[in-house]
Amino acid sequence: MDHLLHVGLNIGRTIQGTNDGRTRNCLKVDALRPSRFLARMPSTSAAYRLCVHLGFAAARPLGALDQKTRRGVSLRAGAVARIVTWAAAARDAARPLAWFHAPSVGEGLQAQAVLEVFRRRHPDWQVAYTYFSPSAERFAQGLGADIAEVLPADRAGDVDAALEALRPRLLVFTKLDLWPELATRAAAHGVRVALVAGTVRAGSGRLRWPVRALLAPGYAALARAGAIAADDAARLEALGVPRERLTVTGDPRHDSVQARVRAVPPDDPLLRFGGAPTLVAGSTWPPDEDVLLAAFRAVRTRHPAARLVLVPHEPNEPALLRIERQAAALSLPAPVRLSAAEGPVPLLLVDRVGVLATLYGAGTCAYVGGGFGRAGLHSVLEPAAWGLPVAFGPRWRESRDATDLLREKAAVEVQTAADIEQRWTEWIEDEAGRLGQGARARALVTRGAGAAERSADLLDELLRG
Secondary structure, X not given: OOHHHHHHXXXXXXXXXXXOXXXXXXXXXXXXXXXXXHHHOOOOEHHHHHHHXXXXXXXXXXXXXXXXXXXHHHHHHOHHHHXXXXXXXXXXXXXXXXXXXXXXXXXXXXXXXXXXXXXXXXXXXXXXXXXXXXXXXXXHHOOOOOXXXXXXXXXXXXXXXXXXXXXXXXXXEEOXXXXXXXXXXXXXXXXXXXXXXXXXXXXXXXXXXXHHHHHHHHHHOOOEEEEOOHHHHHHHHHHOOOHHHEEXXXXXXXXXXXXXXXXXXXXOHHHHHOOOOEEEEEXXXXXXXXXXXXXXXXXXXXXXXXXXXXXXXXXXXXXXXXXXXXXXXXXXXXXXXXXXXXXXXXXXXXOOOOOHHHHHHHOOEEEEOOOOOXXXXXXXXXXXXXXXXXXXXXXXXXXXXXHHHHHOOOEEEOOOHHHHHHHHHHHHHOHHHHHHHHHHHHHHHHHOOOHHHHHHHHHHHHHHO
16 A cells, blocks of 8 residues: 555554444445445444545645655545546446556556456456556556546545446455455445455564554455465465465466567667666666666776666656766766667666666666665566566565575675676676576566466456355
């Protein structure tokens, strides 16, 4: 969930509420289960509703300080109205509707893989897709769903209005972004509620009191849950998912990244920015860029043909200017922005979003950002699917994929700029070793394929049931 909800949960940390009958309102939706079933279903607590209220109330003042939060507040303010407007014009009552939700782009890739299989199997269904982070807006619009919209606030009135407008038969959450008000109210009215690509890290705050108690009704509302691995299934059970509803289905992101790599044509213009010993550094933040640029300067003293493709996670103008100033201070070649580049350059600075997965294909090795600082490690599977050895910073332990790549000796952890210099130099000078690491990385992604089909099987079983 977005940090705004966590604000509310932290404010309400000392509050442990009980179920409130006021949440058991009846939706007047023709295709949904009658209200007499409501008493059997879990509902959220007064404490949870208070936390949500506080979290979203805090969003507006936070938005004054943070552009992303401000954009989220703006989008969410009109979400219900836009959903209702779309439903009035385009909701076909003769066709069932599946509602898929994922918080951001990374989880969206997991949802996309399952969604594509589901739509192939059920071409007559309409599909609604929602996201939480405003950074996923462009991604969501490209999925081909009948409606793609930001998720309304998890409040009873907003949830009721969205459910009444969409009238879904199936509601699918992705990874762990499960919203209890939506899950419980949907389940209470006969909507089949599921989770795909379910994963819970061992140290997740959701496993601790009082958060676990506040979120438990949502997990109890799941009719089926597909977990990435057995330990994820065990932790989902601890969160409240009944054991008999859990299945290990794997991670559909393996299917998603393979499909994206296969879809890149060999003559894609972005691939021409590779060649030579090119390191593609994806989804970087300032702490990553500090060590990368220092390492690049050192590598060039021994291998002047080395190239760096730098892809900031948020390529806004202040971030780009910071990198350009830092490169100048280190006496590096002036960065050339992708929007102005005509061919390979020593230091390419990517000022667009949505191109990273393709740009990895231009590299001979990769660095994935987020392992320095507090951002959290970004996806390491995209470069692995291209057959590249991967490096990342020291904060990787919450990433299952990073753990798996390290175990397969297909990735390396770096602690300093000197570490990056050493690994990059080794990849330049030992081609056989580099290719071997890349082959192991690709093999790991290949072995994980099939999770999207298994996840879709789970949804079909649920619908048949």
